[in-house]
Amino acid sequence: MEGGNHTSNYLVVNRVEVLTENCNCCGGGFVGSHGGEKALVAAVSGAGQPYFFCASCGDNIMGRIQSEEARKHYVWDWVVPLKQTKAPVQPG
Numbered sequence: 526m527e528g529g530n531h532t533s534n535y536l537v538v539n540r541v542e543v544l545t546e547n548c549n550c551c552g553g554g555f556v557g558s559h560g561g562e563k564a565l566v567a568a569v570s571g572a573g574q575p576y577f578f579c580a581s582c583g584d585n586i587m588g589r590i591q592s593e594e595a596r597k598h599y600v601w602d603w604v605v606p607l608k609q610t611k612a613p614v615q616p617g
């Protein structure tokens with residue numbers, strides 16, 4: 526059993542990434558207040574796709590990182606919900 530058809534896309538404005546999955550740490554969704562929510566992005570070189578963490582996990586992760594070198598791989602970003610039309614209007 527999976528989550529069904531309820532798929533939400535989120536846009537990470539600063540990096541122009543479309544986020545389609547939940548937090549890579551706790552699996553929680555990125556709850557969208559209307560103004561968006563901060564998210565931690567782990568840019569692992571060579572992996573191709575960055576990892577996203579919700580704000581609370583991001584705080585946790587950043588709090589545990591002890592080396593500046595490791596810290597460079599993480600950057601705070603901002604997740605904003607994409608506005609989706611409820612019923613796509615199709616001509617014809």
Ligand SMILES: [Zn+2]
Nearest residue numbers: 548551579582
């Ligand atoms: Zn999380």
